[in-house]
Amino acid sequence: xxxxxxxxxxxxxxxxxxxxxxxxxxxxxxxxxxxxxxxxxxxxxxxxxxxxxxxxxxxxxxxxxxxxxxxxxxxxxxxxxxxxxxxxxxxxxxxxxxxxxxxxxxxxxxxxxxxxxxxxxxxxxxxxxxxxxxxxxxxxxxxxxxxxxxxxxxxxxxxxxxxxxxxxxxxxxxxxxxxxxxxxxxxxxxxxxxxxxxxxxxxxxxxxxxxxxxxxxxxxxxxxxxxxxxxxxxxxxxxxxxxxxxxxxxxxxxxxxxxxxxxxxxxxxxxxxxxxxxxxxxxxxxxxxxxxxxxxxxxxxxxxxxxxxxxxxxxxxxxxxxxxxxxxxxxxxxxxxxxxxxxxxxxxxxxxxxxxxxxxxxxxxxxxxxxxxxxxxxxxxxxxxxxxxxxxxxxxxxxxxxxxxxxxxxxxxxxxxxxxxxxxxxxxxxxxxxxxxxxxxxxxxxxxxxxxxxxxxxxxxxxxxxxxxxxxxxxxxxxxxxxxxxxxxxxxxxxxxxxxxxxxxxxxxxxxxxxxxxxxxxxxxxxxxxxxxxxxxxxxxxxxxxxxxxxxxxxxxxxxxxxxxxxxxxxxxxxxxxxxxxxxxxxxxxxxxxxxxxxxxxxxxxxxxxxxxxxxxxxxxxxxxxxxxxxxxxxxxxxxxxxxxxxxxxxxxxxxxxxxxxxxxxxxxxxxxxxxxxxxxxxxxxxxxxxxxxxxxxxxxxxxxxxxxxxxxxxxxxxxxxxxxxxxxxxxxxxxxx
Amino acid sequence: xxxxxxxxxxxxxxxxxxxxxxxxxxxxxxxxxxxxxxxxxxxxxxxxxxxxxxxxxxxxxxxxxxxxxxxxxxxxxxxxxxxxxxxxxxxxxxxxxxxxxxxxxxxxxxxxxxxxxxxxxxxxxxxxxxxxxxxxxxxxxxxxxxxxxxxxxxxx
Numbered sequence: 001x002x003x004x005x006x007x008x009x010x011x012x013x014x015x016x017x018x019x020x021x022x023x024x025x026x027x028x029x030x031x032x033x034x035x036x037x038x039x040x041x042x043x044x045x046x047x048x049x050x051x052x053x054x055x056x057x058x059x060x061x062x063x064x065x066x067x068x069x070x071x072x073x074x075x076x077x078x079x080x081x082x083x084x085x086x087x088x089x090x091x092x093x094x095x096x097x098x099x100x101x102x103x104x105x106x107x108x109x110x111x112x113x114x115x116x117x118x119x120x121x122x123x124x125x126x127x128x129x130x131x132x133x134x135x136x137x138x139x140x141x142x143x144x145x146x147x148x149x150x151x152x153x154x155x156x157x158x159x160x161x162x163x164x165x166x167x168x169x170x171x172x173x174x175x176x177x178x179x180x181x182x183x184x185x186x187x188x189x190x191x192x193x194x195x196x197x198x199x200x201x202x203x204x205x206x207x208x209x210x211x212x213x214x215x216x217x218x219x220x221x222x223x224x225x226x227x228x229x230x231x232x233x234x235x236x237x238x239x240x241x242x243x244x245x246x247x248x249x250x251x252x253x254x255x256x257x258x259x260x261x262x263x264x265x266x267x268x269x270x271x272x273x274x275x276x277x278x279x280x281x282x283x284x285x286x287x288x289x290x291x292x293x294x295x296x297x298x299x300x301x302x303x304x305x306x307x308x309x310x311x312x313x314x315x316x317x318x319x320x321x322x323x324x325x326x327x328x329x330x331x332x333x334x335x336x337x338x339x340x341x342x343x344x345x346x347x348x349x350x351x352x353x354x355x356x357x358x359x360x361x362x363x364x365x366x367x368x369x370x371x372x373x374x375x376x377x378x379x380x381x382x383x384x385x386x387x388x389x390x391x392x393x394x395x396x397x398x399x400x401x402x403x404x405x406x407x408x409x410x411x412x413x414x415x416x417x418x419x420x421x422x423x424x425x426x427x428x429x430x431x432x433x434x435x436x437x438x439x440x441x442x443x444x445x446x447x448x449x450x451x452x453x454x455x456x457x458x459x460x461x462x463x464x465x466x467x468x469x470x471x472x473x474x475x476x477x478x479x480x481x482x483x484x485x486x487x488x489x490x491x492x493x494x495x496x497x498x499x500x501x502x503x504x505x506x507x508x509x510x511x512x513x514x515x516x517x518x519x520x521x522x523x524x525x526x527x528x529x530x531x532x533x534x535x536x537x538x539x540x541x542x543x544x545x546x547x548x549x550x551x552x553x554x555x556x557x558x559x560x561x562x563x564x565x566x567x568x569x570x571x572x573x574x575x576x577x578x579x580x581x582x583x584x585x586x587x588x589x590x591x592x593x594x595x596x597x598x599x600x601x602x603x604x605x606x607x608x609x610x611x612x613x614x615x616x617x618x619x620x621x622x623x624x625x626x627x628x629x630x631x632x633x634x635x636x637x638x639x640x641x642x643x644x645x646x647x648x649x650x651x652x653x654x655x656x657x658x659x660x661x662x663x664x665x666x667x668x669x670x671x672x673x674x675x676x677x678x679x680x681x682x683x684x685x686x687x688x689x690x691x692x693x694x695x696x697x698x699x700x701x702x703x704x705x706x707x708x709x710x711x712x713x714x715x716x717x718x719x720x721x722x723x724x725x726x727x728x729x730x731x732x733x734x735x736x737x738x
Numbered sequence: 739x740x741x742x743x744x745x746x747x748x749x750x751x752x753x754x755x756x757x758x759x760x761x762x763x764x765x766x767x768x769x770x771x772x773x774x775x776x777x778x779x780x781x782x783x784x785x786x787x788x789x790x791x792x793x794x795x796x797x798x799x800x801x802x803x804x805x806x807x808x809x810x811x812x813x814x815x816x817x818x819x820x821x822x823x824x825x826x827x828x829x830x831x832x833x834x835x836x837x838x839x840x841x842x843x844x845x846x847x848x849x850x851x852x853x854x855x856x857x858x859x860x861x862x863x864x865x866x867x868x869x870x871x872x873x874x875x876x877x878x879x880x881x882x883x884x885x886x887x888x889x890x891x892x893x894x
Contacts, residue, residue, distance in 0.1 A: 068839025068876055203840030204828045206775025206815035213774040246757040266765040335875050337779050337787055338841040387839030387876045418780040631835055639838050642877030665784040673866040676879040
């Protein structure tokens with residue numbers, strides 16, 4: 001099961017050669033400058049996750065970073081718990097190619113599930129080693145020792161010895177022991193508790209430094225002048241008007257890459273609008289009004305059956321009823337509230353980039369290829385940006401900053417404007433899904449067939465190319481980091497079931513992952529379709545799921561949710577007949593078929609006159625195994641719900657034949673306070689199970705819960721996300737009168 | 739050809755030399771005064787990340803020309819309260835752990851503080867309306883609402 005999980009993303013090798021090092025060297029923080037500190041980060045040789053100093057302070061070097069999800073607080077809890085030191089004795093250095101091990105990008109709900117388990121293993125090995133040392137020092141059997149706040153002593157009492165004293169002036173190198181005893185969860189005092197987030201107070205008082213706030217002496221400010229059309233060529237430009245702006249320094253041009261640089265930020269912004277650039281005409285985008293015809297027509301690079309049971313083609317033939325439905329989901333932008341920003345410094349043949357990327361260790365070799373440098377000449381240091389929810393513009397902006405810095409030989413800060421982020425971040429691609437089923441004469445699902453149309457994975461494409469490489473015509477590193485977990489499908493046992501993926505060779509915009517990539521789309525379709533079958537067979541939505549589940553935890557979650565939401569079968573609830581129709585919808589998933597269980601009951605009100613859908617309330621039941629921080633988990637679940645209600649009801653990228661046209665919040669609206677639902681959460685904690693991710697799973701069940709509630713309220717099926725009023729009114733018009 | 743603008747920021751009189759009277763206040767605060775509670779979000783007064791108080795009212799600093807705030811009394815998130823002496827809204831945001839990435843939170847706090855100064859005991863619907871022009875993409879809204887309602891109780 002874990003193998004399937006690990007194969008999703010390339011960097012997840014765990015265990016084995018991890019090395020835990022204790023040193024008394026001063027803690028190394030993220031130094032400002034290109035100097036490469038002498039600290040090993042190679043997890044196969046001398047990777048160091050932990051350091052303990054002479055005051056007993058612990059430093060965690062985490063390759064996973066804080067993207068606003070609370071991950072660093074959770075990883076700090078895990079470290080403190082497993083080492084048996086107070087929480088406030090652990091500080092964290094995160095995401096630095098010179099200081100932290102490569103734990104893979106911070107994505108896919110894996111920070112705790114994979115990163116946390118690696119760190120826990122390192123800390124457990126450390127504690128075990130310290131106990132060995134203490135046993136010798138105190139002449140007490142290891143089993144008779146206890147640790148309290150980083151001090152080891154005999155359980156019977158007497159003098160103790162601190163971690164700092166045990167390490168002494170030595171550097172101990174210890175291979176991580178995959179079977180180092182883990183603390184019994186019943187003894188936990190830090191893991192499982194709602195420790196307040198480490199970063200929140202500074203964010204509340206305005207003392208926090210986002211990457212946007214990061215400064216270097218002598219730093220210049222840059223703005224991009226991105227092309228007028230996606231594939232337009234820069235024919236000529238003139239910066240004559242810019243030269244009248246006090247503080248203007250120069251333009252930087254490489255092929256179709258054009259940027260302006262100034263001594264202050266406002267001058268750079270003025271220059272970016274004052275510059276005169278002539279771009280070639282380009283109109284290679286499909287017609288948005290016929291986007292899904294384009295998707296359906298697109299050539300498939302590969303057609304692959306990714307879930308299969310029985311003989312679906314044969315089972316589709318026979319008596320009973322055939323149901324068919326097509327679902328589609330619009331293109332989304334990541335929509336970070338803070339546009340991407342990075343600071344780069346090129347000096348003495350070395351490049352340092354302060355970047356909000358999810359993936360410092362992936363950006364480093366990409367920059368190396370782009371700039372013709374060696375990876376070891378480049379240091380990427382993570383500094384928090386605005387929430388990204390996937391691969392937003394952070395990496396592209398960082399690479400553009402690097403290119404400008406190399407050109408200038410001076411430190412430079414590049415911040416994207418709003419239209420850069422909305423227009424040029426890689427997009428969540430449009431998704432089309434066809435479903436069909438045969439219901440036999442007894443009302444059973446005899447066959448279930450589904451087809452998914454998505455862009456092929458970058459592994460088989462040209463990789464995700466940095467925008468700067470495309471614009472400047474520089475070499476781009478190919479990397480096979482998949483956008484989607486191919487582990488899609490349905491969480492139900494059906495005798496004949498098939499999911500065929502059509503991996504498309506083309507898609508309008510560079511695709512990248514956005515929270516719950518492909519899983520949200522696939523879950524929307526299969527949970528909607530199951531609801532359609534339930535309606536046709538007059539089966540309660542809970543009952544039809546229970547009937548096709550054997551998974552004990554899944555069934556327990558379903559029952560918990562039914563009670564939590566006080567669900568009553570439709571038959572006992574009259575449908576509203578006025579303009580406002582209220583309804584409830586259910587959706588369930590076992591995420592990516594291998595981990596976190598989530599179910600949602602959505603309560604909605606549909607205005608039949610205006611077509612507006614209002615989500616009133618969401619009841620969420622959630623089982624991600626061992627909970628590290630219940631309040632952090634609730635925060636994540638609430639965020640998943642509200643963000644995905646926004647994607648479900650409102651968000652839709654618009655574009656002309658030449659370029660993105662939804663370049664601000666007016667043209668790409670998102671959910672606002674008046675329309676935010678109440679969120680009620682039932683957490684199922686399983687302290688003795690492994691911890692699974694929670695950053696994405698809830699997202700996957702939101703659109704279908706709403707769609708099913710709209711049907712429950714009105715009898716109309718909405719199959720096209722977002723459910724904007726026009727879509728809803730069309731569905732209402734098409735619905736049979738009830 | 740710079741001009742000098744005088745204004746008060748967080749209680750301190752300031753005199754700023756600016757090249758362009760049209761430069762938005764945001765850049766004076768961030769780049770000249772080194773404050774960074776407020777952030778650039780859109781430059782269009784659509785999201786609220788740049789909000790400060792202008793004579794006690796919430797103001798989108800990303801579109802307000804510096805020349806238009808000469809003589810004004812500006813308060814930023816840093817001036818609203820501190821860890822040692824938090825404003826009730828700041829304390830409520832900590833108590834409710836009302837942040838995810840935190841980039842929008844400046845605007846949420848400044849907007850809410852200005853609203854609560856004028857509106858005692860608001861209903862939740864009134865708070866939702868008061869924050870309707872402040873955007874959050876992380877989906878922290880339910881916590882932000884709880885925090886503002888908590889602060890409202892404190893302040894009434």
